[in-house]
Amino acid sequence: MRLRRIMFAAMDGEDRPGAWERDAALMVRRGLAEPHPSLMAFVVDGDGPGEHQLAASAMGRIEDRLPGPRNPAGRFGFVFNVCTDEPYRGRGYAKAVTEALLARFAERGVVRVDLHTTAEAEGIYRALGFAERATALSLTLAERRV
Structure with a gap:
């Protein structure tokens, strides 16, 4: 969840800790424990001294x-x-x-993969073959005005 907070802070410009971290951690533990999980994660361990922490992660x-x-x-x-x-x-x-996540998706028969990115990371994904789709719309129901 530490890396997830860093990611959100990079996207929003502010660090917002909260109960969502506990709820997300529980969801990850449950999702990864399934016999044939639809949720998966790949990580790189950090090499710094002291407390064990991750250097990088990707989930899907x-x-x-x-x-x-x-x-x-x-x-x-x-x-x-x-x-x-x-x-x-x-x-x-x-x-x-x-790349590890994409390989696992391919092994599991996934045909199309989507993601959201920041401007800083866009080059990584384009180098992996990601491109814009013709139309992508989204709606936050709590903000919907009828």
Whole structure:
């Protein structure tokens, strides 16, 4: 959750600790403990002294949707929580954990993978083959005005 907070702070410009961290940690533990988990994570251990901490992480989820002509299996992947702690940046860790996640997706029959990125990290994903889709819209229901 420490890396997740760092990621959100980079995206929002502010660090917002809270109960969401406990809830997210519980969800991760449950998701990774499933017999055939749809949630997966790849990490790089930090090499600093003292308390054990991660240098980088990438998480992803496989979602089964209805099959279609471009995805007969209906399996989609979503990459999230890609973050490298400041002292470890520039070593290729974000790319390595993302590539490991993509390989696992491919093994599990995922056809299409989506993600959201910051401007700073966009180059990593483009180098891996990610490109813009024609239309992507989203809605935050709590902010919806009818």
